[in-house]
Amino acid sequence: MASQRNGAALSLRPVSLSVPLDTILIGDCVAELEKLPPASVDLVFADPPYNLQLQGDLRRPDQSLVDAVDDAWDQFESFQAYDIFTRAWLLAVRRVLKPTGTLWVIGSYHNIFRVGSALQDLNFWILNDVVWRKTNPMPNFRGRRFTNAHETMIWAAKGADSKGYTFNYEALKAGNEDLQPRSDWLIPICNGAERLKSESGVKVHPTQKPEALLARVLLSASKPGDVVLDPFFGSGTTGAVAKRLGRHYIGVERDRDYAAAARARIDAVVPETEESIAAAPAKREAPRVAFSTVVERGLVRPGARLVDERRRHEVVVRADGTLAHGSVVGSIHRIGAIVQGRDACNGWTFWHVEDGAALKPIDTFRDIVRAEAARAG
Amino acid sequence: MASQRNGAALSLRPVSLSVPLDTILIGDCVAELEKLPPASVDLVFADPPYNLQLQGDLRRPDQSLVDAVDDAWDQFESFQAYDIFTRAWLLAVRRVLKPTGTLWVIGSYHNIFRVGSALQDLNFWILNDVVWRKTNPMPNFRGRRFTNAHETMIWAAKGADSKGYTFNYEALKAGNEDLQPRSDWLIPICNGAERLKSESGVKVHPTQKPEALLARVLLSASKPGDVVLDPFFGSGTTGAVAKRLGRHYIGVERDRDYAAAARARIDAVVPETEESIAAAPAKREAPRVAFSTVVERGLVRPGARLVDERRRHEVVVRADGTLAHGSVVGSIHRIGAIVQGRDACNGWTFWHVEDGAALKPIDTFRDIVRAEAARAG
DNA sequence: CTCGAGGCTGAATCGTATC
DNA sequence: TGATACGATTCAGCCTCGA
Numbered sequence: 001m002a003s004q005r006n007g008a009a010l011s012l013r014p015v016s017l018s019v020p021l022d023t024i025l026i027g028d029c030v031a032e033l034e035k036l037p038p039a040s041v042d043l044v045f046a047d048p049p050y051n052l053q054l055q056g057d058l059r060r061p062d063q064s065l066v067d068a069v070d071d072a073w074d075q076f077e078s079f080q081a082y083d084i085f086t087r088a089w090l091l092a093v094r095r096v097l098k099p100t101g102t103l104w105v106i107g108s109y110h111n112i113f114r115v116g117s118a119l120q121d122l123n124f125w126i127l128n129d130v131v132w133r134k135t136n137p138m139p140n141f142r143g144r145r146f147t148n149a150h151e152t153m154i155w156a157a158k159g160a161d162s163k164g165y166t167f168n169y170e171a172l173k174a175g176n177e178d179l180q181p182r183s184d185w186l187i188p189i190c191n192g193a194e195r196l197k198s199e200s201g202v203k204v205h206p207t208q209k210p211e212a213l214l215a216r217v218l219l220s221a222s223k224p225g226d227v228v229l230d231p232f233f234g235s236g237t238t239g240a241v242a243k244r245l246g247r248h249y250i251g252v253e254r255d256r257d258y259a260a261a262a263r264a265r266i267d268a269v270v271p272e273t274e275e276s277i278a279a280a281p282a283k284r285e286a287p288r289v290a291f292s293t294v295v296e297r298g299l300v301r302p303g304a305r306l307v308d309e310r311r312r313h314e315v316v317v318r319a320d321g322t323l324a325h326g327s328v329v330g331s332i333h334r335i336g337a338i339v340q341g342r343d344a345c346n347g348w349t350f351w352h353v354e355d356g357a358a359l360k361p362i363d364t365f366r367d368i369v370r371a372e373a374a375r376a377g
Numbered sequence: 378m379a380s381q382r383n384g385a386a387l388s389l390r391p392v393s394l395s396v397p398l399d400t401i402l403i404g405d406c407v408a409e410l411e412k413l414p415p416a417s418v419d420l421v422f423a424d425p426p427y428n429l430q431l432q433g434d435l436r437r438p439d440q441s442l443v444d445a446v447d448d449a450w451d452q453f454e455s456f457q458a459y460d461i462f463t464r465a466w467l468l469a470v471r472r473v474l475k476p477t478g479t480l481w482v483i484g485s486y487h488n489i490f491r492v493g494s495a496l497q498d499l500n501f502w503i504l505n506d507v508v509w510r511k512t513n514p515m516p517n518f519r520g521r522r523f524t525n526a527h528e529t530m531i532w533a534a535k536g537a538d539s540k541g542y543t544f545n546y547e548a549l550k551a552g553n554e555d556l557q558p559r560s561d562w563l564i565p566i567c568n569g570a571e572r573l574k575s576e577s578g579v580k581v582h583p584t585q586k587p588e589a590l591l592a593r594v595l596l597s598a599s600k601p602g603d604v605v606l607d608p609f610f611g612s613g614t615t616g617a618v619a620k621r622l623g624r625h626y627i628g629v630e631r632d633r634d635y636a637a638a639a640r641a642r643i644d645a646v647v648p649e650t651e652e653s654i655a656a657a658p659a660k661r662e663a664p665r666v667a668f669s670t671v672v673e674r675g676l677v678r679p680g681a682r683l684v685d686e687r688r689r690h691e692v693v694v695r696a697d698g699t700l701a702h703g704s705v706v707g708s709i710h711r712i713g714a715i716v717q718g719r720d721a722c723n724g725w726t727f728w729h730v731e732d733g734a735a736l737k738p739i740d741t742f743r744d745i746v747r748a749e750a751a752r753a754g
Numbered sequence: 755c756t757c758g759a760g761g762c763t764g765a766a767t768c769g770t771a772t773c
Numbered sequence: 774t775g776a777t778a779c780g781a782t783t784c785a786g787c788c789t790c791g792a
Contacts, residue, residue: 053767060763061782063719069765079497108765109506109531113493120456120490128523129486131508133561134764139783140557142768143546146505146597147784149559151765152529154486169520180517182526184510184561189764192787207765220523292552296564296589302653318653319622320545320596321552329657331551372512376526376563503767540769546782557783661781665771710779723780 019227022243024251024259029231032252033092041096041250042166042226044103045217045238047209048089049074050111051082060141069206073254079114086111086118089231094122096229100164102127102221106153106209116154124156127165131184132213136191155221166221181220182377187212196235196261204261205235214241222247236262243269289369291332291347291362292321299365306332306351309359313339315351323351332362396604401616401628401636406608409629410469418473418627419543419603421480422594422615424586425466427459427488456491463488463495466608471499473606477541479504479598483530483586493531501533504542508561509590513568532598543598548657558597564589573612573638581638582612591618599624600656613639620646623654664750666743668709668724669698674749676742683728686736690716692728700728709739 019040025032052074058066076082093103103124105115119126130153137149157165172181187210194211196204214237222228224246230238233251235258242249243266253259294300295317302319315323315335323335330338332347348366352359396417402409470480480501482492496503507530514526534542549558564587571588573581591614599605601623607615610628612635619626620643630636648654671677672694679696692700692712700712707715709724725743729736 050765051767052765054765055767058766058768059721059782063717063721064762066766066768067763074765079494108767109493109503110765110767112506113490113497113531116486116490117456117494126486127521128525129489129527129529130523131510131527131561133508134785136764136785137559138764138766139785140766140768141782143550143557143782144544144768145766146507146532146560147557148505148766150508150561152506154490155523167521173520180520180524182514183523184508184527188786191764191785195764203764288554290553290556292549292593293563295552296592303650316650316652318548318655318657319592319649320548320657322548322657324652324655327658329548329551331555333555334551372565373563376510376512537767661770665779708778721780723782725780 020250021227021248022239022250024233024236024239024253024263026253026256026259028254029252030088030092033089033096033229033231036096036250038095039098039101040227041229042098042101043218043222043228043247044093044097044101045214045228045230046089046093046103046105047207047230047232047234048086048105048107048111048115049076049232050108050207051076051079051114052108052110058141066138066141067206071206082111083114083118086115087122090115090118090122090124093229093231094124094158097158099158099162100166101158102162102165103156104153104217104221105156106132106151108148108151112152112154119154119156123159125158125160125162126154126156128155128183129153130155133184133186135186135188137189153217166223166226168220168223172220176377179375179377184377185213185216186377187216190237196265205258208235209237211237211241211244214238215245218242218245218247233262234258236265239266240269244272246271287370287373289366289373290321293369294362294365295319295321297369299368300353300362304353306353306362307359308336308339308350309352311359315339323347397627398604398625399616399620399627401610401613401630401640403630403633403636405631406629407465407469410466410473410606410608413473413627415472416475416478417604418606419475419478420595420599420605420624421470421474421478422591422605422607423466423470423480423482424584424607424609424611425463425482425484425488425492426609427484459488460491460495463492464499467492467495467499467501470606470608471501471535474535476535476539477543478535479539479542480533481530481594481598482533483509483528485525485528489529489531496531496533500536502535502537502539504532504534505560506531510561510563512563512565514566530594543600543603545597545600545657545659547659549597551657562590562593564593567614573642582635585612586614588614588618588621591615592622595619595622595624601654610639611635613642616643617646621649623648623651663747666746666750667698668739670746671739671742672696672698674742674746676745677730677739681730683730683739684736685713685716685727686729688736692716700724 052069054068107115132151134149137147140147190208190210195208198204218241227248228242229250231252233253236251239249239251239262300317302317304317305314306317307314315325318324322329323332325335325339332351333345336345336347336350337343348363349361351362484492509528511526514524517524567585567587572585575581595618604625605619606627608629610630613628616626616628616639677694679694681694682691684691692702695701699706700709702712702716709728710722713722713724713727714720725740726738728739
């Protein structure tokens with residue numbers, strides 16, 4: 001039905017409603033999207049404002065100041081205001097999306113629940129939530145929470161009955177050591193040479209997304225020649241990756257400076273040859289294993305005694321994966337160092353469990369956990 | 378204030394409003410929670426249904442909320458019903474939660490966005506969203522989506538101004554190779570011997586959570602002796618882990634069969650040894666020591682020189698425990714901040730005494746004073 | 755040229771006790 | 774209740790600089 005309306009509209013006003021490909025439209029995304037013909041876009045990637053609600057300054061332990069995202073475009077008066085904004089751009093996106101098209105939205109816990117609820121309320125059909133795990137997130141400097149090490153993407157079709165959307169399952173599986181592609185992706189944040197900087201070395205955009213992330217999205221859910229729309233174009237990562245991978249892009253951006261930077265960036269992109277456009281191999285899990293995991297898995301019991309190779313020192317395993325030496329509690333490495341009076345110690349090889357009459361280093365348990373971790377990428 | 382109301386209520390109706398510890402309450406969670414005294418629970422773990430029939434009708438396992446519903450209004454009605462249900466139990470939880478208490482909710486993309494939005498609407502303050510990554514998820518058989526390899530937990534405090542919630546940062550870090558704990562957790566799903574089965578081998582509960590997951594939640598955000606509430610108790614994983622780790626539990630479960638299975642399961646749990654679950658000493662909670670005490674004890678002489686780690690600044694210790702930098706006199710923290718041109722400084726770790734050719738932070742003397750105090754009781 | 759030390763930075767809702 | 778002082782707190786990765 002949507003495509004019939006599309007055809008009719010096109011035949012009436014072919015010029016004004018043609019699709020402006022490989023272009024950055026400058027203006028508010030809702031207004032600009034209303035100028036596009038309906039059902040003309042194959043894939044939408046949206047990185048809307050997160051509505052961070054930051055209170056005061058945050059300093060690192062060395063007292064340096066964290067350069068926070070405090071831009072005006074990220075400020076909303078209330079959740080209600082944010083919901084109205086979200087609903088408006090989602091409706092605009094919905095109109096231009098082909099019946100077979102899909103939508104990706106990225107966010108953090110500040111906004112993603114609002115976005116997900118709005119998507120469902122507007123009849124979008126969620127296909128997956130996909131977690132972008134960061135290899136190198138900003139730490140939690142005050143030790144008051146878990147390191148915020150991921151962001152969430154929602155992948156949705158237009159409706160529950162949407163069929164025929166693009167999902168390049170075979171290629172993704174082949175690029176993932178013949179394992180099914182999972183809903184958690186491990187990708188570094190954007191920094192180094194990829195990060196756009198002004199001549200004075202200041203970052204052009206506070207939240208530039210890594211090209212590897214967009215590449216995975218486009219290779220997963222679009223085909224060469226598809227039209228990819230980004231209603232919050234920012235520094236233009238979506239456009240740069242689309243051009244590189246042989247997709248068309250449409251960007252909408254309100255800020256002229258961002259748009260100019262994106263324009264220059266995309267102009268410099270050299271498209272890849274068709275045969276080289278394949279899924280990038282998935283990044284494998286760093287093989288780091290925590291002793292708390294060994295305890296969690298029941299490989300070493302809480303309350304168990306660990307000793308060194310000559311049984312000169314004995315410690316108790318705690319349920320949280322720390323060791324207790326008298327009243328001193330710490331990591332396997334730290335406690336190993338303390339009992340020896342040294343600065344450092346490899347607890348994995350230093351500490352042993354009794355295994356019959358013999359001793360077995362706790363390192364042997366690490367391999368079991370490693371095998372699990374390797375499977376999960 | 379909440380605790381005052383609590384106290385007053387207790388004096389009026391001491392029996393009906395006492396906290397039923399280590400018990401499974403059978404009934405609707407909202408009705409049962411209303412019988413509990415306010416501000417009586419330290420931690421809530423909730424695994425709510427995402428496919429709920431509010432009238433208590435039979436559930437069709439295959440029926441998700443929007444499936445087969447084309448009419449947008451009906452669909453909204455359906456989400457609206459879920460939102461009303463969510464709001465009701467969250468409000469009931471809010472009442473029984475202590476001001477310092479926190480709430481965990483687990484869900485998938487079917488319901489977690491509704492839950493997260495409701496949390497925010499009710500003024501809960503999200504601390505983290507935490508991703509449970511599964512080592513062994515159910516594969517996606519049709520190859521039309523990414524393997525759904527994770528679930529999402531939301532960790533929230535009662536409000537933006539909530540202080541003093543429990544987060545065992547140092548212990549978690551020590552159990553994690555001395556690295557900060559992250560928001561993505563890799564844990565296997567519950568199967569094998571841990572999975573509750575009937576005599577005929579049928580699984581007792583369709584969504585039994587792994588004990589390792591609950592253990593990490595409880596070890597992260599509760600202390601031994603805390604009261605842990607699970608309003609959707611199911612097969613009782615929360616209770617089993619709470620008992621094992623020396624926490625009290627309160628479970629609410631509507632289904633008598635689930636409750637009976639949970640009861641039997643928890644009865645069989647043997648608690649861990651006290652030494653393996655005792656609260657780990659945290660620096661934040663260590664008794665304060667004044668630098669003047671260090672000088673009084675003769676651990677640092679009046680007139681001694683203190684320097685920073687790189688010997689860029691030098692100050693003189695005064696008999697009253699203050700430092701003199703030229704004509705400026707102040708605390709170890711204040712002077713440390715001034716010489717660096719910063720507005721804050723931890724003088725204990727900044728200032729050092731010469732120890733032969735090396736430097737020793739004055740923090741080491743604080744440890745000595747604390748050890749003395751501990752011996753003296 | 756290489757190598758190591760040190761500096762810098764990233765979508766962040768990042769105190770508490772005492773007076 | 775508000776002001777003040779104490780004092781706790783970071784990981785990965787890339788860059789520059791100097792030996």
